[in-house]
Amino acid sequence: MPFSISKDEILETVNMLSTENLDIRTITMGINIMDCRNGDGAETGGRIYDKITRCAAQLVKVGDDIEKEYGIPIINKRISVTPVAMIGDGFGPEEMVAIGRCLDRAAQEVGVNFIGGFSALVHKGFTRGDLALIEAIPETLSGTERVCSSVNLATTKSGINMDAVYRMGEIIKDTARLSADRDGLGCAKLVIFCNAVEDNPFMAGAFHGVGEPETVLNIGISGPGVVLSAVRKHPDADLGELANIIKNTAFKITRTGEMVARIASRRLNVPFGIIDLSLAPTPAIGDSVADILESMGLEKVGAHGSTAALAMLNDAVKKGGAMASSYVGGLSGAFIPVSEDQGMINAVDDGALSLEKLEAMTCVCSVGLDMIAIPGDTPAAIISAIIADEAAIGMINRKTTAVRIIPAPGKGEGDWVEFGGLLGRAPVMKVNRFSPAGFINRRGRIPAPIHSLNN
Amino acid sequence: MVKSEESSRIIITVLGHDRVGIIAGIATILAEAGINILDISQTILQGFFTMVMVADMSGSSLDIARLRELLNEKGREMALQITVQHEDIFNFMHRI
Numbered sequence: 383m384p385f386s387i388s389k390d391e392i393l394e395t396v397n398m399l400s401t402e403n404l405d406i407r408t409i410t411m412g413i414n415i416m417d418c419r420n421g422d423g424a425e426t427g428g429r430i431y432d433k434i435t436r437c438a439a440q441l442v443k444v445g446d447d448i449e450k451e452y453g454i455p456i457i458n459k460r461i462s463v464t465p466v467a468m469i470g471d472g473f474g475p476e477e478m479v480a481i482g483r484c485l486d487r488a489a490q491e492v493g494v495n496f497i498g499g500f501s502a503l504v505h506k507g508f509t510r511g512d513l514a515l516i517e518a519i520p521e522t523l524s525g526t527e528r529v530c531s532s533v534n535l536a537t538t539k540s541g542i543n544m545d546a547v548y549r550m551g552e553i554i555k556d557t558a559r560l561s562a563d564r565d566g567l568g569c570a571k572l573v574i575f576c577n578a579v580e581d582n583p584f585m586a587g588a589f590h591g592v593g594e595p596e597t598v599l600n601i602g603i604s605g606p607g608v609v610l611s612a613v614r615k616h617p618d619a620d621l622g623e624l625a626n627i628i629k630n631t632a633f634k635i636t637r638t639g640e641m642v643a644r645i646a647s648r649r650l651n652v653p654f655g656i657i658d659l660s661l662a663p664t665p666a667i668g669d670s671v672a673d674i675l676e677s678m679g680l681e682k683v684g685a686h687g688s689t690a691a692l693a694m695l696n697d698a699v700k701k702g703g704a705m706a707s708s709y710v711g712g713l714s715g716a717f718i719p720v721s722e723d724q725g726m727i728n729a730v731d732d733g734a735l736s737l738e739k740l741e742a743m744t745c746v747c748s749v750g751l752d753m754i755a756i757p758g759d760t761p762a763a764i765i766s767a768i769i770a771d772e773a774a775i776g777m778i779n780r781k782t783t784a785v786r787i788i789p790a791p792g793k794g795e796g797d798w799v800e801f802g803g804l805l806g807r808a809p810v811m812k813v814n815r816f817s818p819a820g821f822i823n824r825r826g827r828i829p830a831p832i833h834s835l836n837n
Numbered sequence: 838m839v840k841s842e843e844s845s846r847i848i849i850t851v852l853g854h855d856r857v858g859i860i861a862g863i864a865t866i867l868a869e870a871g872i873n874i875l876d877i878s879q880t881i882l883q884g885f886f887t888m889v890m891v892a893d894m895s896g897s898s899l900d901i902a903r904l905r906e907l908l909n910e911k912g913r914e915m916a917l918q919i920t921v922q923h924e925d926i927f928n929f930m931h932r933i
Contacts, residue, residue, distance in 0.1 A: 387927045389889050450902035452923045634930045641929040
């Protein structure tokens, strides 16, 4: 076959990889563990451990090999499992904790940095297993290193489970308290969802959905730096042109993921699920979604106009990605975490970005309020109310929303929390102190919206 | 659809200030490893050297990771930025 790629195209690709932080953010292997149920928590955990270490034995090696051979950084190798509340139904909280420990050991054994699926799906109500799992979250997240937890408590089809919203406010507080020596790190591994997706490869919200096959490979790709550089090259383009430029760039990024997905799937003999094209920032300079928004012409992210800029970015990324792969799924869009994005951190620090503006931006970003530190003395009812607002946005707009919030123990507004690594650091943000307790204490279920009745 | 996944062709790019012996230095490493050069294109703009080389690794005694190490070492020695990439990346990114 003749070689038909032009020199400019070659140099463009080389540049993306060498200076613009194009990378495969995660190769996440989903593993069904429904067949691992046994007598008690420890036995079930043991079978889960065996299955994970068998299925994912080669995961890290194959990821590392592809990275070496192709020169594309593959940052994380991860695992997601079937929501543990389902496998552990009938067990008590202690047995759930035992399963959590086994997940942690399995992750350590195969060398992945996070394992997701310590999860419950409670959007319409709790099973006994769901309640036990939720009880076990604080101890599990503070006592393990790699286990990630998520709870889906609302969907467009079923409404918002306000009993769960009420309970999760307390669970988040307890989790922060138990990991107080690490600034409430446990909460950084807990995501509260509305409309959770079953094939999301990104942590902390990944789990292996019930409609998924025995094993599956989902690939999360990223590249805020590549998009940033493309936007910066066109300071005078109008927004229609700019959307097109972002689309083209997203297309190229996604093609890289498609290639890695196919190779990894073949080598591991695990079916390829989806590519999740998400602009997932890291604390590295230039690897920032906030920087992209600012390069569009905002002085600081959080300024009026931020929501419109993000809406355009999020949509253009999806359009480019959808053309580039046979299967695009997961969350696909732009993440706007605070602690993981240096531009967002700066905007909060400068007083440009408030929690309220972030909430507005989550109406048009791919997920929700992510990695936000708030004062440690914030009452549980306020945290529940933040979750309720976010779930309402997701429910009404038929999109995934999430809350990953850290009430940093002993810290107040303006203090800093440090998590290190990909989780980064963040200033503690101001929270509206007027009480929503009367509303949250009503509990019950907010009915599904009228447009859920679409049959 | 591109069918050439895991082909044996690689693209080597070299960026830096022009000087004597850049191509010789790289070609020597490739020849010693049994790697066949298929195409070279280079430009020099105001003393800035850009080269793109297509090579075939099917007879290579080195794997691509080791070759990359050797060329990176050479790059450091000659103050050049050298990258080694599999052809598939470019095909996937720029062609459907």
